[in-house]
Amino acid sequence: MDLFTSAGSPGDGERLLETPPLQRFPDLLGPAADDALARLDAELDWQRPVLRLYGRDHPIPRRQVWMGDATYRYSGRDFAPDPWHPTVLIIRDAAVARLAAAGHDARFNSVLLNRYADGDERMGWHCDDEPELGEAPLIAAVSLGADRPLRFRWKDRRAPAFNVDQPHDSLLLMGPGVQAELEHALLPRRRQELRISLTFRWVSSR
Ligand SMILES: O=C(O)CCC(=O)C(=O)O
Numbered sequence: 337m338d339l340f341t342s343a344g345s346p347g348d349g350e351r352l353l354e355t356p357p358l359q360r361f362p363d364l365l366g367p368a369a370d371d372a373l374a375r376l377d378a379e380l381d382w383q384r385p386v387l388r389l390y391g392r393d394h395p396i397p398r399r400q401v402w403m404g405d406a407t408y409r410y411s412g413r414d415f416a417p418d419p420w421h422p423t424v425l426i427i428r429d430a431a432v433a434r435l436a437a438a439g440h441d442a443r444f445n446s447v448l449l450n451r452y453a454d455g456d457e458r459m460g461w462h463c464d465d466e467p468e469l470g471e472a473p474l475i476a477a478v479s480l481g482a483d484r485p486l487r488f489r490w491k492d493r494r495a496p497a498f499n500v501d502q503p504h505d506s507l508l509l510m511g512p513g514v515q516a517e518l519e520h521a522l523l524p525r526r527r528q529e530l531r532i533s534l535t536f537r538w539v540s541s542r
């Protein structure tokens with residue numbers, strides 16, 4: 337690689353935040369992206385878990401699948417993940433390769449897939465800071481389908497909230513410190529088509 341161009345080369349993605357690192361990479365799968373979206377939509381066992389809050393049941397406003405090698409905790413219970421789907425493995429390997437080309441030594445043993453059927457389906461404010469994700473998790477979020485922004489806000493309100501567009505076939509890297517310093521949400525939008533996101537993580541067994 338040419339040393340002069342390496343700092344700002346496409347391999348680096350687009351730096352949205354320097355610290356903590358937030359980087360977006362376009363065109364992860366290329367022509368295979370449309371087929372990947374259709375396959376995941378058709379072939380996964382999409383669930384809509386019900387959360388019990390203050391004595392009332394709330395089905396989550398999207399559908400999801402946990403997949404990979406590590407059991408996960410949800411609402412205080414342990415669940416077994418679904419086995420790796422071949423399309424998800426292809427996407428995982430593409431994400432790892434793209435991140436490696438940008439100098440990030442990432443590995444992922446788990447993924448949460450989220451399916452948003454339309455603009456009413458959403459994910460509320462949260463950060464992915466469960467202890468089993470480790471001190472400074474690196475999370476790679478791959479987007480397929482409708483381009484819906486991920487909204488970020490600083491926990492200490494040091495700066496205004498901001499949107500990050502997530503085009504079809506893009507990868508968003510949330511690097512070390514992003515979960516500690518910011519929260520993110522996928523807010524409802526009018527008139528939106530299907531979107532599936534895959535958030536790859538490393539989950540430590542306890
Ligand atoms: O669908 C998205 O873009 C957000 C997903 C997310 O925040 C998560 O899986 O933790």
Ligand SMILES: [Fe+2]
Nearest residue numbers: 462463464520
């Ligand atoms: Fe998240």
